[in-house]
Amino acid sequence: MDYRNTRMWEELNAAPAILQTLAAKNAGVLDEIAKAAKGALNAYTVARGTSDHAMMYFKYLAESILGLPVASGAPSVVTVYNAALRLDRSLVVACSQSGKAADVMEVVRRANDCGAVTVAITNDESSPLAKLAKFHLCCFAEEEKSVAATKTFSAQLYLSMLLVSALAGKKEDFSAFLHTFSSNVPTIDAATDAAAAEFISAEECFLLSRGISAALAFEAGLKLQETCYIKARAYHSSDFYHGPMAMVGKGTKIVLFASRRALNESSEQTHREDYVKCAQKMLELGADLFIVTDDEGAFSGMAAKIIPVAGGGDERLTAFYFALAAQMLACKVSCGKGLNPDSPRALKKVTITK
Amino acid sequence: MDYRNTRMWEELNAAPAILQTLAAKNAGVLDEIAKAAKGALNAYTVARGTSDHAMMYFKYLAESILGLPVASGAPSVVTVYNAALRLDRSLVVACSQSGKAADVMEVVRRANDCGAVTVAITNDESSPLAKLAKFHLCCFAEEEKSVAATKTFSAQLYLSMLLVSALAGKKEDFSAFLHTFSSNVPTIDAATDAAAAEFISAEECFLLSRGISAALAFEAGLKLQETCYIKARAYHSSDFYHGPMAMVGKGTKIVLFASRRALNESSEQTHREDYVKCAQKMLELGADLFIVTDDEGAFSGMAAKIIPVAGGGDERLTAFYFALAAQMLACKVSCGKGLNPDSPRALKKVTITK
Numbered sequence: 218m219d220y221r222n223t224r225m226w227e228e229l230n231a232a233p234a235i236l237q238t239l240a241a242k243n244a245g246v247l248d249e250i251a252k253a254a255k256g257a258l259n260a261y262t263v264a265r266g267t268s269d270h271a272m273m274y275f276k277y278l279a280e281s282i283l284g285l286p287v288a289s290g291a292p293s294v295v296t297v298y299n300a301a302l303r304l305d306r307s308l309v310v311a312c313s314q315s316g317k318a319a320d321v322m323e324v325v326r327r328a329n330d331c332g333a334v335t336v337a338i339t340n341d342e343s344s345p346l347a348k349l350a351k352f353h354l355c356c357f358a359e360e361e362k363s364v365a366a367t368k369t370f371s372a373q374l375y376l377s378m379l380l381v382s383a384l385a386g387k388k389e390d391f392s393a394f395l396h397t398f399s400s401n402v403p404t405i406d407a408a409t410d411a412a413a414a415e416f417i418s419a420e421e422c423f424l425l426s427r428g429i430s431a432a433l434a435f436e437a438g439l440k441l442q443e444t445c446y447i448k449a450r451a452y453h454s455s456d457f458y459h460g461p462m463a464m465v466g467k468g469t470k471i472v473l474f475a476s477r478r479a480l481n482e483s484s485e486q487t488h489r490e491d492y493v494k495c496a497q498k499m500l501e502l503g504a505d506l507f508i509v510t511d512d513e514g515a516f517s518g519m520a521a522k523i524i525p526v527a528g529g530g531d532e533r534l535t536a537f538y539f540a541l542a543a544q545m546l547a548c549k550v551s552c553g554k555g556l557n558p559d560s561p562r563a564l565k566k567v568t569i570t571k
Numbered sequence: 572m573d574y575r576n577t578r579m580w581e582e583l584n585a586a587p588a589i590l591q592t593l594a595a596k597n598a599g600v601l602d603e604i605a606k607a608a609k610g611a612l613n614a615y616t617v618a619r620g621t622s623d624h625a626m627m628y629f630k631y632l633a634e635s636i637l638g639l640p641v642a643s644g645a646p647s648v649v650t651v652y653n654a655a656l657r658l659d660r661s662l663v664v665a666c667s668q669s670g671k672a673a674d675v676m677e678v679v680r681r682a683n684d685c686g687a688v689t690v691a692i693t694n695d696e697s698s699p700l701a702k703l704a705k706f707h708l709c710c711f712a713e714e715e716k717s718v719a720a721t722k723t724f725s726a727q728l729y730l731s732m733l734l735v736s737a738l739a740g741k742k743e744d745f746s747a748f749l750h751t752f753s754s755n756v757p758t759i760d761a762a763t764d765a766a767a768a769e770f771i772s773a774e775e776c777f778l779l780s781r782g783i784s785a786a787l788a789f790e791a792g793l794k795l796q797e798t799c800y801i802k803a804r805a806y807h808s809s810d811f812y813h814g815p816m817a818m819v820g821k822g823t824k825i826v827l828f829a830s831r832r833a834l835n836e837s838s839e840q841t842h843r844e845d846y847v848k849c850a851q852k853m854l855e856l857g858a859d860l861f862i863v864t865d866d867e868g869a870f871s872g873m874a875a876k877i878i879p880v881a882g883g884g885d886e887r888l889t890a891f892y893f894a895l896a897a898q899m900l901a902c903k904v905s906c907g908k909g910l911n912p913d914s915p916r917a918l919k920k921v922t923i924t925k
Contacts, residue, residue, distance in 0.1 A: 222652050257659055261614045266813030277645065281652035286615050287659060288642035291631065293782045293809065297841050298635035298834050307640060319810065378762070419756055421802060427649045444812040448775055450804050455647065455674065455924040459620030461796040464916045484651050491651075561817045570809040 220535040220552035225444070225557045229367035229544040232347045233399040234550040235358045237293035237377045238535070239392065243354050243376065250308075250352050254334045254384060257308040261333075262291040263311040263324045265570065268440060271338070271373035272312050276434035281429075281480055285384075295327050304333040309350075310380070311337050314361065314369045315456075315567045316344025318388050325349050338376050340369045354380065363559040364566050365444050366450060370436060371537060392533050401527045405541050408524050412507050413549035415470075415522075416441075421448035422470035425495060427455055428488070429532045430474045430539060435470065437543030442565040444551040444558035454495045467503035473521075474539050477512030477534045488532075489515050496521055509542050511535055574906035578796070578913045583721035583898040587753040590729045590891070592626035597708050601737040604662075604706050606690045606741065611662040615687075617644040617678045618666040619758065619924065621720040621793060624690070625788045626666050626729035628786035628890060630736040635783075635834055639738075646674035648922075649681050659688040659829035663704075664734070665691050668715065669722045669743060669921045670698020679703050682759060692730050694723045709736065715911040718920050719798050721898045724790060725891060732887050748888050755881045759895050762878050766861050769824075769876075770795075775802035776824035782842070783811055783886045784830045784893060791826065791897030798905040800911035808849045827875075828893050830886045831866030842886075843869050850875055863896050865889055 220226050261281055262272035276287040278524050284306070294300040295399070302324075309328040316339030326349065328335050337350035340358050347353040347528055356372035381419070382389050411425050422441065426434035433452050438451035454473075465471070475492040492508075493515055501504050508520040511528025524546075526538040551558035574580050614633055616626035616690050623643070624860050630641040638664070648654040656678075664683040665675050670693030680703065691704035694712050701707040731903025768777070776795065780788035785807050791857035792805035806815055808827075819825070829846035833839050846862075847869055853860050860875040878900075880892040905912035 224905060258657070259640060265810060268923060269810070277652070280656060281643070281654040282646040284655040285658040286613060286642045286644075286658060288613065288640045290640075291634070291807070292647075293784075293807075294631060294634040297838050297845075298631070299838065300636040302634060302640060303612070304640060305637040377754070378604050387576040398617050422618060428645070428651050441815045443817045446804060446818055446820070448818055450802070453645070453647075460793045460918065460925055463797045463918050464800055464802055467798070480652050484653065487651050524900065564814065566816050568813050570812055 218552050219558060220549050223363070223364040223552065225365050225367060225548045228361055228363055229541065229548065230402065231295045232368045232371035232541065233395065233402060235273045235276055235368055236374055237395050238357060239375050240356055243379065246352050246354060247379055250334065250336055250380065251383040253388065254308045256306065257285070257334060258306040260285050260287040260308040261290050261304055261328070262287060262308060262310045262312065263292060263319070263321045263325060265318060265437060265568070267370050268314060269285065270371060270432050270436040270439065271370060271377055271487035272310065273380065273435060274374050274429060275377035276308060277429040277432070278378060278533060281533060282381050282385055290324055292324050301325055304328045306330040307333045309333045310334045311346060311350060312373055313346050314340050314366050317567055317569065319569050320348065322346050322349055325551045338373055346509050352442045364443040364561055364564050365440060365558055371540055374536055374540065375464050379483060381522050386439055392405050394529050398537055401412065402541065405526055405538060406545055408526060409542055409545045409549060412524050413524065413546055414552060416447070416546065416550045418551040419447055422450040424449060425457055425470045426474035427453050429536060431477045433536055433539035433543060434474050436540065440543055440547035441550065443561045443564060444547045445554060445556065454491070464497065465502040471504045472509060475508055475510040475512055475515070476535045477510065477528055477533055478531045480531055499564065501502065509539055572820065572911060574902050577717070577902060579719050579721060579902045580716040582715055582717055583895065583922055584756065584901065586722040587749065587756060588646060588724035589722055589726055591749050592711060593726060593729050594733055596711055597733065600706050600708060604690055605737040605740065608662045610660065611639070611688060612660040614639050614641040614662040614664060615658055615682070616664045617646060617675045619672060619675065619723050620627065621790060622666040622668060622727060624781065624790040624793065625731055628728050628783060629664060629731035629735065631786070633782040635697060638923050639740055644678055648679050649678050650674050652798065656681055658682045658685040660708070661687045663689045665700060666727055667700055668694050668720050670695045670700035671921055671923065672700065673923050676700050676703055676865050685902065686756060689773060692727055718915055718918050719794060719912055725894050728890055728894065733773060735803065748883050751778045752891055754908050756895065759880055761901055762880060763896055763899045763903060764881050766876065767900055767907060770801070770900065770904045771907040773801055774822050776826060778803060778805040778806045778826045779811055780828035781807050781845065781916050783890060784798065784828045787890055787893035787897060788828050790894065793905065794897055794901035795916060797915045798901045799908060799910065802862060808845070811817060819856040821859055825853050825857045825858045826861045826863060829862055829864040829866055829869070830889045831864065831882055832885045832889055834885055854925065862895055865892065
């Protein structure tokens, strides 16, 4: 199967155009949420799978930009242990592509009872979750048919960024970024070809990053798992040093997502030193290292394979390049292995857990 | 190397005796924390590696029993992004065996500045973290020499349980449990022999559970990674269905931790149905399934290999059986593979990350 003929490829390529309409379409709701959430002392996210990776991105942004502590909710606390969660001073963000996740909804119900400000992020305005939460941010991504979520993930990231921006009381204009991003899609495509060829025979790999970009490493791992059956495992690089690194041996495939930008200039040097140290350590251990980055110069002279992307003005925006690169890589590898990325074994599009 | 001659074996076997002294030795501090944290609206944990798995256990207990939303802190938010985290209404729990984790300390410093109630859990009263936090709960586990943390992990779990109990205003007496637990150590030892033999040739495996017991699945995974170089990956079973399950094929080794008890009787049936469904699904996919459980009857007639443990009166306590079983399994497998669990490749006892 030619990857260009998959739904996954069609859908992931639709992301840039979808993002362009999101700010305007959700502007009113974002304003209302910002007003309603003024007194929130913490945030509580509820999601599964890919949507949970969007919430990981939200956590880093909300904590770093707003100083708002963000807890990643474990639905079983409510669905199994019947916890009387005290969420009265919380902003609760529930993210689900389908808007049908039963366990996520049960937490939102509890949050509504507490008087929390509840926000749903879904791709279906008529979904039960969209109706249950007090506010709904819509992905407006049209129906997603491939089991592997791609365009809706990019939309979830974008809505998360807009939400934090609104909560910070900022009016930011991302149209210039979106224009550049859109025009750079062919270069991301070209940049992932060589790595895709090498991953066709891979049985396992590790994906590393940290901070905001870690959400993309985790999502890249999930995409490689579900569409390529590669035993892919993502780690925050800082956690990786605390044990898992012992699994790295000669030839172990590792993908590092290294963002040149942080949220402000003062952090960029820390970021870069960290990534460089990580790359060196992995190479010393004999890893077969790939680096998705907009900071090629930082790794010059290293025996790593660079997957160059243009990157955005800050790390929030570079995330969209990383997401697209990861999705393209997974789609190409899946087809290269003779698999169909649109319908992985054992998985359905909508998974209902309790 | 005979596993009985390793430090890891000696240390993990020391846990039951260590736990017996912890409540009395930390009683005063626990009272003080309970008073100081009365106004806390949420909790924020900071830890890495094994200590972070103890915090995962703390999160489930604090949310389920106290209704307190618990965020797992990502230190990079402070160390990289310089976030002005608003933790003034938070109980901040920082956990580190050595008490020397630089990134963890930076978050505690920020929390102190906010006026948060800061609690350190370490194994060294004179460590910088113990001194930095307003309160210190000590593991009193004597020096841990094996790189793989075992006895200190059990102590961290126990202190987490005592902390939640104190915050709930309860005086619970766990001495009967500890007595039984201690006397059951030989049966846990015997129960892990057969599985250990089968894992010697394993290159990878998945560890599954949910809720409180998930913390033990994650810790079991880390132990197998660092001492056996097995590509072990733990998942909340509910998350596993959202993608990663596609990696399961014929013969994939899976270890399920299934607790008969929850926190109260009304949840036990939900728990059991969940575990049984999970086991059935994995067997249908052709997995080579091991179940560590105190609920053997629930899985009768299934083609799964049971690792029976006695279990405690509720899931909080069964955790100690699961922890010990996981540690014993890892220690035996490591030695069975001709490795030395006390000094894994590429790892040091104290890892300092930023």
